[in-house]
Amino acid sequence: MRNPVGSHVPVAGGLARTGLAYARDLGAETVQVFVANPRGWATPTGNPAEDERFRAECAAGGITAYVHAPYLINFGSHTEATAEKSVDSLRHSLRRGREIGALGVVVHTGSATGGRPREVALAQVRERMLPLLDELTHDDDPFLLLESTAGQGFSLCSRTWDFGPYFEALDAHPKLGVCLDTCHVFAAGHDLTGPHGTGRTLDQLVETVGAGRLKLIHANDSKDVAGAFKDRHENIGAGRIGEEPFRALFTHPATENVPLVIETPGGKAGHAADVERLKKLRDG
Numbered sequence: 001m002r003n004p005v006g007s008h009v010p011v012a013g014g015l016a017r018t019g020l021a022y023a024r025d026l027g028a029e030t031v032q033v034f035v036a037n038p039r040g041w042a043t044p045t046g047n048p049a050e051d052e053r054f055r056a057e058c059a060a061g062g063i064t065a066y067v068h069a070p071y072l073i074n075f076g077s078h079t080e081a082t083a084e085k086s087v088d089s090l091r092h093s094l095r096r097g098r099e100i101g102a103l104g105v106v107v108h109t110g111s112a113t114g115g116r117p118r119e120v121a122l123a124q125v126r127e128r129m130l131p132l133l134d135e136l137t138h139d140d141d142p143f144l145l146l147e148s149t150a151g152q153g154f155s156l157c158s159r160t161w162d163f164g165p166y167f168e169a170l171d172a173h174p175k176l177g178v179c180l181d182t183c184h185v186f187a188a189g190h191d192l193t194g195p196h197g198t199g200r201t202l203d204q205l206v207e208t209v210g211a212g213r214l215k216l217i218h219a220n221d222s223k224d225v226a227g228a229f230k231d232r233h234e235n236i237g238a239g240r241i242g243e244e245p246f247r248a249l250f251t252h253p254a255t256e257n258v259p260l261v262i263e264t265p266g267g268k269a270g271h272a273a274d275v276e277r278l279k280k281l282r283d284g
């Protein structure tokens with residue numbers, strides 16, 4: 001399969017018991033999960049039996065798995081406590097990612113708070129995030145996948161070229177990759193529509209970070225127009241991006257073997273329809 005299509009899935013009740021049952025109902029070929037409350041700092045230990053079942057069922061079903069780290073993480077924060085908790089929280093997500101057999105852990109690139117210049121925030125990213133990458137020494141450690149934001153506030157990374165300084169700050173570490181969220185990049189000002197919208201954006205990303213770094217796509221339509229700097233996801237084809245750019249995603253060389261995960265509204269029915277729609281766009 002050139003591009004597995006799947007969804008972020010709820011896991012309250014168990015990674016395998018709830019999460020993979022949900023994935024099966026959607027016909028998902030790939031899944032993304034939280035391993036902690038996304039709006040908190042807690043770092044819960046997993047349930048080894050459930051972890052084992054998750055790994056085994058993913059392997060049996062040919063399903064790849066990804067972890068999304070908590071939203072509060074901000075390696076650019078000027079608040080010492082937030083920077084420290086970001087390290088603990090991301091280290092936890094990376095460890096849990098390995099325990100459940102995830103291929104990647106997605107983290108938001110954060111923002112330069114407190115009026116500090118971007119360079120100062122990026123120096124802090126280097127100081128605090130690079131050691132976490134250096135800890136990824138096991139063969140089965142996940143990649144750390146940077147997800148850019150819609151460009152609100154003092155985002156460190158929203159346009160494709162913003163990944164340049166961020167990768168530089170992290171010495172373009174071999175365990176570093178990119179998770180491209182179509183809604184975020186559209187909201188940040190990359191119009192994916194038109195005959196060359198998607199292709200041009202992907203070309204720019206590859207020019208910035210090099211080939212092979214794009215490891216995951218968050219496939220979300222956008223309720224708002226390109227350049228609105230608003231992070232409001234919409235169902236595939238129902239928003240301002242529309243279906244065609246998603247069709248184009250499936251044919252660009254940069255997306256070869258890259259899974260697509262939806263994070264769209266509408267609950268389970270909405271997710272099932274979006275997974276089906278993307279598969280149709282992929283399979284023609």
Ligand SMILES: [Zn+2]
Binds near residue numbers: 147
């Ligand atoms: Zn996303």
